[in-house]
Amino acid sequence: MSKLDLEHMGSMEYDVLREIGNIGAGNATTALSQMVNLKIDMKVPKVELLEFKELSDIVGGAESLVVGILLTLEGDIDGMMMFMMDKCSARHIVNLLMNLDLEELEVEDFSEMDLSALQEIGNIIAGAYLSSLSQLTNMTIMSSVPYLSIDMAGAILSVPAIEFGKVGDKALLIQSQFGEKEKEVNGYFILIPSMNSYEKIMSSLGL
Known part of the structure; x- marks a missing residue:
């Protein structure tokens, strides 16, 4: 198979x-619904292949405060994956999970218990994405223990940019919105496979 050119990808x-x-x-929404024991609606996700430097603008700017859950990938493909939410969205999910008043704790910082819940939420959502990718490609994909960070988007995104900037500067961004309008959760799933892994994914799907 010819080398995959991320700059000139075909429509297929x-x-x-x-x-x-x-x-x-879709898998992540189902997993989240089961976790909070509520029906959660999902809008059609927006999927884009972007340069690292464009990612922080999508999530509200380099200085916006976000919750990031980072995992490294091993097995048939390698790379990194990240699930990011703005702080308000993360607060909503934690409150839903722990049956807390959705308005009362709007501006409070996260407690140790909240952070533990966020890590578990991130783990389950990331696991749902990985599971679907694994089933679709028939490849074995394992992930590290998730690392949770609450920081400015630019700082969190600098980690994969530094790590994978040397093998390519493109990441697959899947922007999802869950929940009702007044309590909408914006989630950003970022998949950063190595170039070799991109080629394996396409090859496994017959491209």
Whole structure:
């Protein structure tokens, strides 16, 4: 197979990436619904292949405060994956999970218990994405223990940019919205496989 060129991808390759995003987001929504024991609606996710430097603008700017859950990937593909939420969205999910008043704790900082819940939420959502990718490609994909960080988007995104900037500067961004309008949760799933792994994914799907 010829080397995959991320700068000049065909419509078929983009369709495959979008399908990976759609299935992953659907699995993640189901997992989240089961976790909080509520029906959660999901809008059609927006799937884009972006440069690292564009990612922070999508999540509200480099200085916006976000919750980031970072995992490294091993097995048939390697790379990193990250699930990010703005702080308000993270607060909503924690409150839902712990049956807390959705208005009362709007501005408070996260407690140790909240952070533990966030890590578990991130683990389950990331696991749902990985599981769908694994089933779709018939590849074995394992992840590290998730690392949780609450920081400015630019600082969190600098980690994969430094690590993978040397092998490419593109990341697959899947932007999902869950929940009701007044309590909408914006989630950003970022998949950063190595170039070799991108090629393996496409090859496994017959491209």
